[in-house]
Amino acid sequence: MTAQMTSTAMPTAEQHGLVAHSDGAFVPVQTRSERFRSVNVEDFAPVNGREHEWKLSPVAAFADLTGGELDGARLPIETTDAPGVQVSWIARDDARIGTAGTPEERASANAWTAFDEALLISVTGEDEKVVAVTRSGLGTAPRAGHTVIEIAPNSRGLVVLRGIGDARLSENVEILVGDGASLTVVSLQEWNDDAVHLSSQFARLGRDSFLKHIVVSLGGKVVRVNPSTHLAEQGADIEALGLYFADAGQHLEQQVYVHHDAPHTKSRVTYKGALQGAGARTVWIGDVLIGNAATGTDSYEQNRNLVLTDGTRADSVPNLEIETGDIEGAGHASATGRFDDEQLFYLMARGISEDEARRLVVRGFLTEIVQKIGSPELEARLLVAIEAELQVS
Amino acid sequence: MSVLEIKNLHVNVETDQGTREILRGVDLVINEGEIHAIMGPNGSGKSTLAYTIAGHPKYHVVEGEILLDGENVLEMSVDARARAGLFLAMQYPVEIPGVTVTNFLRTAKTAIDGEAPSVRTWVKDVRESMANLRMDSNFAERNVNEGFSGGEKKRNEILQLELLKPRFAVLDETDSGLDVDALKIVSEGVNRAKANTGLGILLITHYTRILRYIKPDFVHVFVAGRIAEQGGPELADRLEDEGYDRYQVAEPAAAAAAE
């Protein structure tokens, strides 16, 4: 059997620049919040693939995005209408840009350096509303993007940011959640087979606000979506969900970072992925930092992978750093399991064909995430997309 | 009239220590509507026989035949056997995370019938069978066997037996782990299935207790990979009194092989 499953429950020195303490516990050399940041690509050394943020990624497949010049023109978009939602383009010097976060790696900084204007999706009003912004026809030349999603205090909304067709895109997405607001953002990657998409997403949550952030990666050759959430104000609450399905030759990655930086903040991170076919590859890294101001924090992160065939590899690396003793709870779980032959036998012994049995199990495994999206229309569409994935190999 | 024939069946498994012969020439004919009980010591190969009939890939048939109405079962895939009318109630039913009982039953029924069951009668049938087996309706929305107690798993097997309506069922220690009431409820379920469909049954058990509820037409004593003796229901009582010593003494070579 050639299936490789790396499932690392505890941080190790090898994985994350950690050193052993004299008491045997691991502490980071550098806490996550102190990583180098800059919006300027020249401030980062050229990528060689050994950097901790790149070591699990196929960097040679997108040297143009980390090192080359990017086209910073407006990305072609199509958007649906909803009352209380405005979609427009804003200049680089707009005051909102840069308030949610700053690049921590070179592809992100390269996009930041290159974009001409940013797409602004502005949501106001207490009524529930859904807006879908689809990026398509991006072509095969490397390009940069910048998007700001802003929701006014006490407002509600669901924003879908979807990618289809060709793309070689490095982008930054900033999500600004006003006090008391409740926002869902779905980053939906349904690119063509050859597409490369690197996305750093930064969310800053206001007081008592709630963000449901969902990453769904199905299509693309290399898709790397890294959401960082800054729980900057008291009572902020993030539910970070992810769903990915890697077929033969696909690399799907997500580096999730939650920074608890104020009292009584809450985070729930749940990512689930399926792997099928030779060379299907997934990476999940989950960093949670509970800062010393974050008393009363309640945090839990988990990643589960379902391996359907031989020849795949799933890396799963949760990291938890805690700087205050006064927390409600913090935990993590990581498991990579095989859809095993006994399960297959049981289903087939009830007349169900092998293909259908696989479909049944994967659908069941991933449905948990789909059901949490909160848009029946999108949920139904995603279930269909997952079925289609299963037909592929 | 349906018939399941097992002829001179020899089965090996691959182990870390090499190939092991487990079934050593099993002959058995089960006609529609008949109940055959199989009793025998631990490790004698009863589950191996059950799994081999169902087509588990771990068991390699090296000699012999299994025929269902003359059709070669050994050439069929696992799912094709189920669709042809064979059913195995497993000794250790498997947990299927992420798949609800409702979803599983509907998928299996659709696969076996070749078309989706009519929604109205199906929902009613499921509800009725669950009620008959005293399964709480919340089981329908739970994942298959996940977190079920031993007895609940066995009821879930019989629920499938009732709903999928096979022609022949192998019940591998369905009675083990059942309390007195559950044993009765499950036995009633099996008898109901038989009355409704003329099911033929191969019932593997260690205890005569279940044979008070599910009356066997034949009892087979299974020792060291083959049938050592057969008789009527009275044979079961004799086994309960005397155990299997008699057979193992009579066949020292076989007993050694079964160790």
Ligand SMILES: Nc1ncnc2c1ncn2[C@@H]1O[C@H](COP(=O)(O)OP(=O)(O)OP(=O)(O)O)[C@@H](O)[C@H]1O
């Ligand atoms: N996959 C396997 N690998 C190795 N040995 C096996 C395998 N399956 C069965 N065996 C061995 O074959 C023999 C028969 O096993 P089997 O499960 O058929 O016995 P059984 O009669 O059902 O026993 P019990 O009454 O305990 O259920 C045992 O010695 C068992 O260890």
Ligand SMILES: [Mg+2]
């Ligand atoms: Mg057994």
